[in-house]
Amino acid sequence: MLKKEFKEIYEKVEKLMSEALKDSAHPYRTFSLATIDEKMPSLRTVVLRDFSLQENYFDCHSDLRSPKIKQLEKNNEFSALFYSSEKKIQLRFKGTVEIFHKNSITKQRWDSVTPSSKRCYMGPYNPSDMLEEYHPNIPENVQFKDPTDQDSLSGYNNFVIIRCHFYEIDFLKLMYSGHQRCKFIFNKEKINVSWIAP
Numbered sequence: 001m002l003k004k005e006f007k008e009i010y011e012k013v014e015k016l017m018s019e020a021l022k023d024s025a026h027p028y029r030t031f032s033l034a035t036i037d038e039k040m041p042s043l044r045t046v047v048l049r050d051f052s053l054q055e056n057y058f059d060c061h062s063d064l065r066s067p068k069i070k071q072l073e074k075n076n077e078f079s080a081l082f083y084s085s086e087k088k089i090q091l092r093f094k095g096t097v098e099i100f101h102k103n104s105i106t107k108q109r110w111d112s113v114t115p116s117s118k119r120c121y122m123g124p125y126n127p128s129d130m131l132e133e134y135h136p137n138i139p140e141n142v143q144f145k146d147p148t149d150q151d152s153l154s155g156y157n158n159f160v161i162i163r164c165h166f167y168e169i170d171f172l173k174l175m176y177s178g179h180q181r182c183k184f185i186f187n188k189e190k191i192n193v194s195w196i197a198p
């Protein structure tokens with residue numbers, strides 16, 4: 001059982017993240033996902049695609065061929081950063097990822113990806129590859145139109161869900177009277193939470 005003050009923060013996190021799933025303009029709709037590239041941190045912006053506070057995970061989608069997937073296959077630890085300048089709330093998550101590729105979850109999710117977004121997974125080049133000259137990395141026949149279901153099958157082969165299982169949330173709310181900061185640690189069914197110095 002969380003104390004009232006922490007329960008309020010927990011519910012706030014749940015509300016903000018759930019709103020972001022429904023609203024593409026929400027500040028938490030995109031976030032920075034950090035992975036480890038050998039010994040270097042590597043960061044990129046990704047889109048929030050699913051979230052469950054009870055089950056301690058959130059998802060983003062990506063291309064199997066991208067460097068982040070290679071990095072995560074070597075070291076599955078991640079850190080993720082969300083910030084709302086309107087709410088002045090920063091959330092930092094830590095945990096480990098699971099990559100879903102061509103399973104029942106990706107199959108169902110692929111059906112909800114818009115045809116225009118499906119094109120992002122159909123590129124002839126591996127994302128982040130060096131190019132001799134500019135190329136949008138979208139097949140020519142669908143550069144200016146949506147692909148048919150048949151066209152986009154090649155995209156499904158590259159489509160992955162990065163499921164970020166988090167074990168920690170560092171919550172920080174900026175306030176004139178003194179910032180509010182606490183850390184939630186999730187351990188199986190148990191949640192430990194304590195104030196930390198802002």
Ligand SMILES: Cc1cc2nc3c(=O)[nH]c(=O)nc-3n(C[C@H](O)[C@H](O)[C@H](O)COP(=O)(O)O)c2cc1C
Pocket residue numbers: 030042043044045046047048060061062063066067068069127128
């Ligand atoms: C607003 C925005 C949203 C993005 N969303 C995603 C995304 O959901 N998944 C993804 O793989 N890349 C996304 N990207 C591109 C990544 O930031 C990155 O450039 C690309 O995935 C290559 O990353 P990597 O070389 O670290 O694998 C997005 C970029 C921007 C600017």
